[in-house]
Amino acid sequence: MAWLLAYGPEPDETRAALAEAVTLMPDDAHVHCSAAEIYQHLTDLDAVRRHVTAGLAIDPTHTDLLHRQARLEFGGVDGGRAAAVAILRGVLARTPTDTKARRLLAEVHWRALMRLAAWVWAFAACLAFATMWIPAGGLRVLSPVLFVALPLAWYGVFRKLRKQLPAGYLRARVMRPRPLFALLSVGGAGLIADLGAIAMRSQYVELVRLGGWCVVFGAFGAAFGHLLLFTAWQQRSRDDPSPGDAFDFAFGMLIGSALLGVPLLVIAVLGRGWARQPALLGVLLAVLGIVLATVVLEGVIAIWRERGSYRRMPAIVACVLALLVVAGAAVWWGGGEIVEGEVRGRDLVDVPAPPTSRRPLSTLPTIPSRLLPTPPKRPSTTVAPPSTTDR
Structure with missing residues (x-):
């Protein structure tokens, strides 16, 4: 009942x-x-x-x-x-053949690995937000801390997994082409983001913009690695059964990203007029757009795998397209803000201003008039008035 x-x-x-x-x-x-x-x-x-x-x-x-x-x-x-x-x-x-236990253990493993990419996203968003406000002196102290924090977070994830999972479990699943390439992508993305953190604390306008692009490219690399790890989790193999909670994971990622990213974005937009580097708002917006697009694509993969159990597919497609449009607009506007937004500093190469002079434009030498040839004078002719006899 x-x-x-x-x-x-x-x-x-x-x-x-x-x-x-x-x-x-x-x-x-x-x-x-x-x-x-x-x-x-x-x-x-x-x-x-x-x-x-x-x-x-x-x-x-x-x-x-x-x-x-x-x-x-x-x-x-x-x-x-x-x-x-x-x-x-x-x-x-x-019971070594328990399917539910094996499925949940695989979910624990793959979600822990995907957390490596999420650390890069969190690093990029927090870095962009902090660089908008903190002066250059404070960034020189904060950048090394952030530079070390990311590898330490990765080390903590791997160390805990090795201790918690059965012997050989982690190695057997990581040493495959797709997960290995995904981890290399995430590692390279973290390195690019760290280089961007160093460049964004510069006093030169060009280096600040270059650092912003490095952070955005790092977020793209982390998104690529996250997608590869997600599809590796979804791929059924002889070791792991087919997962059943992929959509719940993607939806939870969407909610968690909104709870953490939207407050940062609102504060940055409202206080942009008092920011030290207003153009770096574009970095934050582009990173959040990349995260949104990645999570939505993973949700689409999960829905497609279980498409027979979902109703109202037109409504789902409309929601997915709307979220992808929002994510694309965020990345597009953020990139434009990095290129054309206000960055306070000085130019890396000082271009001298054109000289202002009142000298005549022509630089040809002047020829004295006494050296110029004088044309001969024509004889003058006088016209006599008509006589009275001619009348």
Whole structure:
């Protein structure tokens, strides 16, 4: 009855039916598992966690409850990825062919790798925002910190994955053409963005604009690597089953990017008149447009793989096209702002101004008049008045 009511318009009736079922069979782990699944449909995560905990207290080896607990830990903050991987490794130790556990473990692995590209995006956006306001002296202190922060973040991701995942799991999936090329692209993108950070703190206008373009190209490289890692995750192989939560991941990335990027953009637009380098607003806008386009394309890939289960495809296509137009306009306007926007500084090459002189334009020598030939004078003729006799 609770399953039938879960898809109805009255969630209160569903909760009442679930409470009655649990009251009738409080010591049945399967009942708690079903209740947790229905509460997941109702998006009541507290109730999901409560029933998962109660069910595992009855049967600590219940596979479905362990899957749900791993999903809760992976999506939460208490324990996070380490707790989820520990649960999944325990499940796979007992049942190596468990498809759900293998799928969730692969998701943990690929999402951690895609976080490397997300670090480059965060670095580029924060750098553009900070360079708009912080003076050159402060940037000389901030740039080395940011330069070191990006490799340290990557090192932390790999170190934690090597410790959490089973032995050889990471190497077997990274040492393939597509993931390896993606990681090289992300690494090169991070290096280009770091060089852009050095150039953007310069006092020369040309170097500031060049640094802005380097940061934008770094964001493009990170987007390319992110797309490659996403498609590698979506590709079914003999080691990993086909993923099932790709659209949820893309939608979560879209929401997270909006929550972090939109406030930065609003503050930068409103305070642009007081910024030290107003043109670097274009860098921030272009980076956010690249992130939006990447996430939308990944959502399109996820929808296309499961296109049979989606309704109202024309509405989905219209939303996708609108988001891509917004992303393209952001990149286009941002690039124009980098090229033509106001950058305060001095020119790298001082071009001398044309001389202003009152001398005559002609530089030919003047010939004295005494040296010029004088034409001969013509004899003058006098016309006599007519005489009276001629009248």
